[in-house]
Amino acid sequence: MLEFKETQKMTQWWLWLLLAGVVGIWVWGITQQIILGHPFGNHPMSNTGLLVSAIFPLAIVAFFYSLTLTTTVNAQGIRLHYAPLTSTQLIWDDIREAEVVRYRFVGYGIRASPTYGMVYNAKGNTGLLIHKKNGEKFLLGTQQPERLMQTVNHFISIDYTSPKVSTPSV
Incomplete structure (x- = not known):
């Protein structure tokens, strides 16, 4: 049975550099205060407070690492x-039209866009724009636009309500 499945993660170098910098501040503080015995900052926290506060940036890194966009x-x-x-x-039956589009940076993650409706994106600037019959729109980011459209076209051509599907000439 034909199926398309794509899994994407946030792999932007600048995002991970930023997150590493945030975690690095806590690593530096813990190293200075707990390991070397020098107070970290003008009004240092207790050692316990410093260790507990390090949970927050580590949780943010774990959250971004766990973000996974899967389209099936x-x-x-x-x-x-x-x-x-x-x-x-x-x-x-709910889809009126679907097309692959290239877009300017709309951000990563989940967001509402006046142009594309709900946007689900992990990286890149290419996605499947879906127009539902009720007027809602969805933009699903993809790194495999040709394969995605090929699969969508296959299922639309079987016996569904035949929404318009197109691939742009980019």
Whole structure:
């Protein structure tokens, strides 16, 4: 059975550099105060407070590491799972039109856009723009636009309500 499945993670070097810098501040503080015995800052925390406060930046790093955008296209429709945040299923009968689009930077993660509706993106600037029959729009970021459109076209051509599907000439 034909199926498209793509899993994406946030792998932008600048994001991980920023996160490493934030964690680095705590590592430096813990090294200075607890290991070397020099107070960290003008009004240092207790050693326990410093260790407990390090949980916050480590939790942020763990959260970004866990973010995974999985798009699955099969006979049931298009399933989007943005772990650990949300999951949604679009059935073929609800889709009016779908097209691959290239867009300017709209940010990463999940957000509302006046142009694209709900945007689910982990990286890049290419996505599947879905127009639902009720007027809602969804933009699903993809790194495999040709394969994604090929699979969408396959399922639309079987016996669904035949929404318009197009691939832009980019």
